[in-house]
Amino acid sequence: MQQLFIADLHLSPDHPRLVRGFLDLLIQYESAIDQLYIVGDWFEAWLGDDDHSAWLDGIVKALQQFVAHGTQVFFMHGNRDFTLGQQFMQRFDGQLIRTERLTIKNAGLTVVLEHGDALCTDDISYQRFKKIIRNPLVMTTLLHLPLTLRRKVAQQARQKSKASHQHKSAYIMDVNEQAVATVLNQHDVLLHGHTHRPAIHEYSNGKKRVVLGDWREPESTASLTTGLSYGSAMIALLNEHGLQLLEWKF
Numbered sequence: 001m002q003q004l005f006i007a008d009l010h011l012s013p014d015h016p017r018l019v020r021g022f023l024d025l026l027i028q029y030e031s032a033i034d035q036l037y038i039v040g041d042w043f044e045a046w047l048g049d050d051d052h053s054a055w056l057d058g059i060v061k062a063l064q065q066f067v068a069h070g071t072q073v074f075f076m077h078g079n080r081d082f083t084l085g086q087q088f089m090q091r092f093d094g095q096l097i098r099t100e101r102l103t104i105k106n107a108g109l110t111v112v113l114e115h116g117d118a119l120c121t122d123d124i125s126y127q128r129f130k131k132i133i134r135n136p137l138v139m140t141t142l143l144h145l146p147l148t149l150r151r152k153v154a155q156q157a158r159q160k161s162k163a164s165h166q167h168k169s170a171y172i173m174d175v176n177e178q179a180v181a182t183v184l185n186q187h188d189v190l191l192h193g194h195t196h197r198p199a200i201h202e203y204s205n206g207k208k209r210v211v212l213g214d215w216r217e218p219e220s221t222a223s224l225t226t227g228l229s230y231g232s233a234m235i236a237l238l239n240e241h242g243l244q245l246l247e248w249k250f
Contacts, residue, residue: 001034001035001106001107001238001239001240002032002033002034002035002237002238002239003033003034003035003036003037003104003106003237003238003239004029004033004035004036004037004235004236004237004238005037005039005113005191005212005235005236005237005238006025006036006037006038006039006212006233006235006236006248007038007039007040007041007078007115007116007192007193007194007212007213007214008040008041008078008193008194008196008212008213008214008215008233009021009022009038009041009042009043009214009215009233010041010043010044010080010214010215011042011043011044011059012043012044012045013053013055014044015044015217017217017218017231017250018215018217018231019055019058019059020250021215021231021233021248021250022059022215023058023059023062024250025235025248025250026062026063026065026066027062029071030065030066030069030071031069031070031071033071033237034070034071034072035071035072035073035074036066036071036072036073036074037074037075037076037113038073038074038075038076039076039078039113039114039115039116039191039192039193039212040076040077040078040079040080040081040115040116040117040193040194041078041079041080041081041115041193041194041214042075042078042081042084043080043081043084044080044158045080045081045154045155045157045158046080046081046082046083046084047083047147047150047151047154048083048143048147048150049083049084049085049087049088050147051147060091060092063091063092063094064091064092064093066092067092067093067094072094072095073089073092073093073094073095074094074095074096074097075089075094075095075096075097076097076100076102076113076114076115077097077100077115078115078117078193078194079115079117079130079194082133082134082139083139083142083143084096097113100114100115100118101113101114101118101183102114103187106238106239107238107239107240107241107242107243109188109189109238109242109243110186110187110188110189111187111188111189111190111191111238111243112183112184112187112189112190112191113191113192114183114190114191114192115192115193115194116175116192116193116194116195116211117130117194118179119175119176119179119180119183119192119194120172120173120174120175120176120194120195121176121178121179122172122174122176123172123173173195174195174197175192175195175209180209184203184207184209187207188206188207188208189207189208189209189210189243190207190208190209190210191209191210191211191212191236191243192209192210192211192212193211193212193213193214195211196213196214197211197213198211198212198213198234198245199211199245200245208243210236210243210245212233212234212235212236212245213232213233213234213235213245214233215231215232215233216231216232216233217231218230218231230249230250231249231250232247232248232249232250233247233248233250234246234247234248235247235248
């Protein structure tokens with residue numbers, strides 16, 4: 001079983017390079033893997049499954065072709081696209097993971113997947129906001145607003161989030177080790193995204209925490225200095241050889 005894991009793409013019409021990187025990944029891994037897991041924050045903001053903006057058509061078409069070659073596509077909610085539903089996934093025969101954590105078994109390992117924001121328990125203000133915004137009544141109310149108004153609400157939320165992060169320490173926005181230990185109690189590996197700090201953390205008891213990376217566009221200064229012009233992301237592949245982080249360049 002070949003399983004590929006990606007997270008924190010933050011796709012939007014304002015960043016076509018990231019979109020192109022995702023489409024290139026589908027081409028690269030077409031027929032090469034059995035399952036693709038998108039572990040949250042696939043999109044910078046999701047306005048609702050009734051959003052049929054033209055820029056999404058290319059993504060859907062590419063996924064339809066990808067799935068037609070035999071690969072299953074799964075999506076788990078992140079903190080930016082938690083309103084994405086099965087209605088959108090059905091456009092390309094994908095599957096929505098409706099739980100915050102999912103356990104899978106492969107290569108003799110028990111791996112638990114989650115986006116990662118639930119592990120950041122020291123960020124009390126965010127956890128409080130998450131509890132409010134994920135309330136079914138609040139979500140239903142938001143999704144019944146006109147699409148143009150939802151765009152404004154999403155933009156304001158992003159600006160507010162960016163401003164709040166400037167006043168939070170890196171420690172607060174990272175995972176809480178006790179929360180990690182609790183999850184790993186019954187699993188061999190914890191795999192998540194969200195923190196944008198890709199790494200493999202190994203513990204004395206033999207267990208691991210694997211952190212996926214966010215998708216990054218090329219920095220203009222680096223491109224001028226080195227002549228290189230590519231974006232990158234740290235993704236993970238799980239197969240008979242185990243779980244490994246790979247750098248995806250686009």
